[in-house]
Amino acid sequence: QVHLVESGGGLVQAGGSLRLSCAASGTFLRLNDMGWYRQAPGKQRELVAVIKRGGLTNYADSVKGRFTISRDNAKNTVYLQMNSPKPEDSAVYYCNAESQFRVFGKIDFWGQGTQVTVSS
Numbered sequence: 001q002v003h004l005v006e007s008g009g010g011l012v013q014a015g016g017s018l019r020l021s022c023a024a025s026g027t028f029l030r031l032n033d034m035g036w037y038r039q040a041p042g043k044q045r046e047l048v049a050v051i052k053r054g055g056l057t058n059y060a061d062s063v064k065g066r067f068t069i070s071r072d073n074a075k076n077t078v079y080l081q082m083n084s085p086k087p088e089d090s091a092v093y094y095c096n097a098e099s100q101f102r103v104f105g106k107i108d109f110w111g112q113g114t115q116v117t118v119s120s
Contacts, residue, residue: 002026002099002109009093009114013084020080022095022111032098032106034071035077038091038116049080063089071075083120092116 008020024031035050047057049069057069068081078095095111 001029002077002097002107004095004097006093006095006108006109006111006114010019010117011117011119012082014086014120015084018082018085018116020082020093020095020114020116022078022097023050024076024078024097025097025108026109027101028099029102030100031073031076032100033096033099036069036078036080038089039113040091040093043091046093051078060080075115082116085116087118087120090116091120 003025004022006020012018033050033052036048037045038048039045045080047060049057049067049120051057051069051071066084073079092113093116094113097109098106099109100106
């Protein structure tokens with residue numbers, strides 16, 4: 001089992017900043033890819049950013065240059081630094097982690113989601 005706990009969501013003014021955190025706990029050997037996804041009402045869940053264990057990152061075009069994903073492997077935690085957020089960034093943000101198990105291999109787990117609302 002892997003449990004992902006997200007924090008840092010809330011209300012932020014456009015042009016401000018916000019940092020989301022997601023801490024993983026469980027019986028996994030290690031965490032591989034970790035990422036942030038978001039879903040707004042009436043829209044599909046979309047990838048925001050992903051980071052591999054070694055630090056390689058990938059971002060959705062809509063957030064490039066504004067958001068930064070990072071991780072602390074010692075703490076099993078992934079972060080999303082949201083700079084200059086826009087109202088269109090408002091969504092429920094979900095943490096995802098690919099967990100490596102000795103017997104079961106790789107399994108994806110999801111956090112419960114945290115609401116981010118950007119006011120104009």
